[in-house]
């Protein structure tokens with residue numbers, strides 16, 4: 001294990017699948033971790049508290065993606081943010097606002113706190129579903145899925 005860095009890093013949606021691994025790895029590397037969860041008292045956060053280093057260096061803060069103030073409090077004083085919190089569901093009605101406005105709020109809070117780096121976990125679904133692109137092409141930030149194609153084929157969208 002590398003020596004403690006004492007740098008503070010925020011992980012949004014800390015109890016989620018990807019976030020839990022990020023929290024574990026950050027603690028192993030000696031970071032001080034501030035994880036956001038919607039309900040810090042929920043037993044589904046217990047696995048985080050049992051991680052090595054959690055007692056000394058993990059704080060769970062209550063924050064909702066649609067509550068900018070709660071995000072500002074969680075992110076204030078952080079060097080970095082891993083933004084993984086998102087409703088992972090097939091219903092666009094319920095998903096869009098927290099996903100889009102929530103990400104915007106995280107970016108606003110990170111900018112206000114002068115965070116050095118934000119890492120955002122998107123999905124291959126956002127970039128890959130384009131019938132006009134060869135499957136052999138390596139996708140990058142210039143590639144976006146074709147919304148109409150996704151709707152027509154019901155890929156990732158249930159109506």
Ligand SMILES: NC(=O)c1ccc[n+]([C@@H]2O[C@H](COP(=O)([O-])OP(=O)(O)OC[C@H]3O[C@@H](n4cnc5c(N)ncnc54)[C@H](OP(=O)(O)O)[C@@H]3O)[C@@H](O)[C@H]2O)c1
Nearest residue numbers: 013015016017018038064065085086087088098121122123
């Ligand atoms: N899992 C994968 O293989 C994979 C692959 C590629 C990309 N991704 C992307 O990575 C991100 C995380 O995926 P995941 O699999 O880790 O999802 P997950 O296990 O469902 O975790 C998502 C977390 O988001 C939180 N959340 C949902 N709505 C929220 C809101 N309104 N305010 C605050 N927190 C909220 C949930 O917190 P609560 O505990 O409060 O409910 C939950 O812990 C998603 O954007 C997903 O598309 C995942």
